[in-house]
Amino acid sequence: MATVGFIGLGNMGGPMAVNLIKAGHQVKGFDLSQPAIASFTENGGNSVASAQDAARDVDIVITMLPAGAHVRAVYLADGGVVETARAGTTFIDCSTIDVQTARDVAQAAADAGLDMVDAPVSGGVAGAAGATLTFMVGGSEAGFAKAQPILEAMGKNIVHAGDAGNGQAAKICNNMILGISMIGVCEAFVLAEKLGLDHQKLFDISSTASGQCWSLTSYCPVPGPVETAPSNRDYKPGFSAAMMLKDLKLAQEAAQGTGAPTPLGAQATAIYSLFDAAGHAQTDFSGIIRFLRGES
Numbered sequence: 001m002a003t004v005g006f007i008g009l010g011n012m013g014g015p016m017a018v019n020l021i022k023a024g025h026q027v028k029g030f031d032l033s034q035p036a037i038a039s040f041t042e043n044g045g046n047s048v049a050s051a052q053d054a055a056r057d058v059d060i061v062i063t064m065l066p067a068g069a070h071v072r073a074v075y076l077a078d079g080g081v082v083e084t085a086r087a088g089t090t091f092i093d094c095s096t097i098d099v100q101t102a103r104d105v106a107q108a109a110a111d112a113g114l115d116m117v118d119a120p121v122s123g124g125v126a127g128a129a130g131a132t133l134t135f136m137v138g139g140s141e142a143g144f145a146k147a148q149p150i151l152e153a154m155g156k157n158i159v160h161a162g163d164a165g166n167g168q169a170a171k172i173c174n175n176m177i178l179g180i181s182m183i184g185v186c187e188a189f190v191l192a193e194k195l196g197l198d199h200q201k202l203f204d205i206s207s208t209a210s211g212q213c214w215s216l217t218s219y220c221p222v223p224g225p226v227e228t229a230p231s232n233r234d235y236k237p238g239f240s241a242a243m244m245l246k247d248l249k250l251a252q253e254a255a256q257g258t259g260a261p262t263p264l265g266a267q268a269t270a271i272y273s274l275f276d277a278a279g280h281a282q283t284d285f286s287g288i289i290r291f292l293r294g295e296s
């Protein structure tokens with residue numbers, strides 16, 4: 001079993017850390033939120049006073065942070081965890097951030113003789129709680145080999161996507177597909193409503209026809225057809241509109257930086273920007289159907 005320092009114990013990081021504890025690992029954690037710390041300690045974690053303390057004398061450091069700026073600060077600032085960690089420590093950053101930051105931080109770790117992988121996740125809060133996350137991992141073969149047993153305690157699909165930054169590249173490409181497809185599914189249901197076609201009938205047909213996709217069959221944006229979908233919980237977020245917008249913006253930044261044409265990605269970003277600005281940042285992203293209907 002490993003000794004793990006976990007930095008960032010929020011809606012995703014908290015249950016991920018608890019799953020490591022359940023798997024028998026010793027976990028010490030840090031978060032700026034006292035309620036997050038309280039939940040972590042109630043589940044057997046050992047809280048510490050700083051990110052640096054979390055990174056001292058451990059085998060693995062895992063971070064789950066909001067944005068690239070936070071990742072840079074935690075790893076690269078004076079006294080950051082790259083300086084603090086002992087020789088042989090492996091870093092796993094599970095945040096969803098821009099590709100360049102992931103590569104810059106990985107290079108700094110490599111320069112210090114330390115292995116690092118970027119390992120953003122898919123699966124939302126339910127996946128974090130159930131240890132069923134998908135991890136998209138970028139980094140060296142050696143780094144991946146060290147990270148894999150730890151990731152397996154928190155997820156069921158662990159994919160090595162290539163060199164440093166490729167985990168982030170896979171995540172933003174995947175979520176651009178998701179954002180676009182959810183809008184398409186929602187548009188189809190709104191059109192069906194106008195045409196007098198029952199929700200369940202459209203689902204029964206499209207879920208077994210060429211319109212089948214994850215946004216329809218696993219996360220249906222109308223109540224009824226998929227019991228576990230947020231549409232049956234008044235769109236309480238499994239994955240919020242704000243988080244979808246963040247990922248779409250990251251995809252657009254990458255597209256602009258590389259010259260990749262993403263017209264549908266750009267349009268999806270614009271639509272989610274309007275939804276977010278209308279006060280729905282913390283609504284599940286499938287709630288975009290309400291915006292398409294013109295509901296307040």
